[in-house]
Amino acid sequence: MASWVITIPKTTPWSQYQKELATVADSSQVMNYRTRYFPKGMKPKDRCYLVHDGRVRGWMAIVGLVDAPNEWTCTTTGQRWPAGKYIQRSGKFHPVDGPEMTGFRGVRKFEWMTTLAPQGTRQLWTRGPLSPEQEALLEPFLERYELLGRGGHRAVFQADDPGWILKVALTPRGRVANELESVRSLRYGKTSRVPFADCHLSTVLGTEVLMMEWVQPYNIMDPPCCLGELPEWVQWVDFVQVGWDNQGNLVAYDFERLAEEAGYK
Ligand SMILES: Nc1ncnc2c1ncn2[C@@H]1O[C@H](COP(=O)(O)OP(=O)(O)O)[C@@H](O)[C@H]1O
Numbered sequence: 231m232a233s234w235v236i237t238i239p240k241t242t243p244w245s246q247y248q249k250e251l252a253t254v255a256d257s258s259q260v261m262n263y264r265t266r267y268f269p270k271g272m273k274p275k276d277r278c279y280l281v282h283d284g285r286v287r288g289w290m291a292i293v294g295l296v297d298a299p300n301e302w303t304c305t306t307t308g309q310r311w312p313a314g315k316y317i318q319r320s321g322k323f324h325p326v327d328g329p330e331m332t333g334f335r336g337v338r339k340f341e342w343m344t345t346l347a348p349q350g351t352r353q354l355w356t357r358g359p360l361s362p363e364q365e366a367l368l369e370p371f372l373e374r375y376e377l378l379g380r381g382g383h384r385a386v387f388q389a390d391d392p393g394w395i396l397k398v399a400l401t402p403r404g405r406v407a408n409e410l411e412s413v414r415s416l417r418y419g420k421t422s423r424v425p426f427a428d429c430h431l432s433t434v435l436g437t438e439v440l441m442m443e444w445v446q447p448y449n450i451m452d453p454p455c456c457l458g459e460l461p462e463w464v465q466w467v468d469f470v471q472v473g474w475d476n477q478g479n480l481v482a483y484d485f486e487r488l489a490e491e492a493g494y495k
């Protein structure tokens with residue numbers, strides 16, 4: 231699945247654009263983007279990210295590539311459009327707090343695998359590009375699974391079972407983190423000072439990965455950022471990498487690095 235990015239003219243206020251996004255959210259209607267040509271390799275089901283006012287704002291699915299022979303009227307806005315090529319998008323809009331992208335118009339490929347950030351938190355978009363070895367390692371996973379996030383040492387994918395994710399180590403430290411987390415989870419589970427997300431090592435696509443239960447990550451950038459409302463132990467987890475499991479328990483999901491106060495060896 232490829233990702234593309236299109237620019238929306240600043241002359242359309244974002245508030246108006248949001249109304250159109252809401253109209254197509256249930257997939258009953260589509261949004262059209264006029265383009266001079268369809269980029270090579272663009273297919274329905276690919277992701278289409280939007281740039282508005284110099285920043286990547288989110289993505290939605292491409293549902294069709296239409297070459298309209300005649301003038302036609304848009305069902306969403308009532309606007310008249312000339313004959314031409316249109317990239318059609320529909321369904322839920324997935325907002326991201328994306329990177330800056332200025333100075334281009336039109337359509338281009340979005341190298342999201344090198345930039346996609348966990349939960350779209352802005353400072354994490356700055357992760358450097360992948361080495362050729364890391365790209366080769368990730369390629370089969372990117373083909374097969376949806377990328378959920380990338381940390382400094384691991385890339386995280388949605389497993390087939392929606393209750394589980396896969397952590398693929400990108401560095402030696404990522405491999406150590408996978409091993410350590412599997413040991414800690416097995417030994418302590420959710421019963422000691424810092425409750426750990428369930429996880430275990432497994433081989434997927436010929437690579438040893440950490441299978442971990444999916445959690446809804448707590449986003450430190452979310453306002454209101456009131457650490458006071460979270461239990462005391464979260465301060466011992468590096469960068470408050472905690473989230474809610476399917477039973478609603480708050481657990482740590484990245485627990486390679488814990489403060490000494492947490493008392494783990
Ligand atoms: N169990 C999980 N459920 C859902 N998302 C996760 C889970 N674990 C990690 N993620 C996402 O993937 C990102 C990278 O994973 P993380 O374990 O933090 O890797 P790293 O060790 O490289 O920092 C996280 O920031 C988070 O957004």
Ligand SMILES: [Mg+2]
Pocket residue numbers: 381382471484
């Ligand atoms: Mg992390």
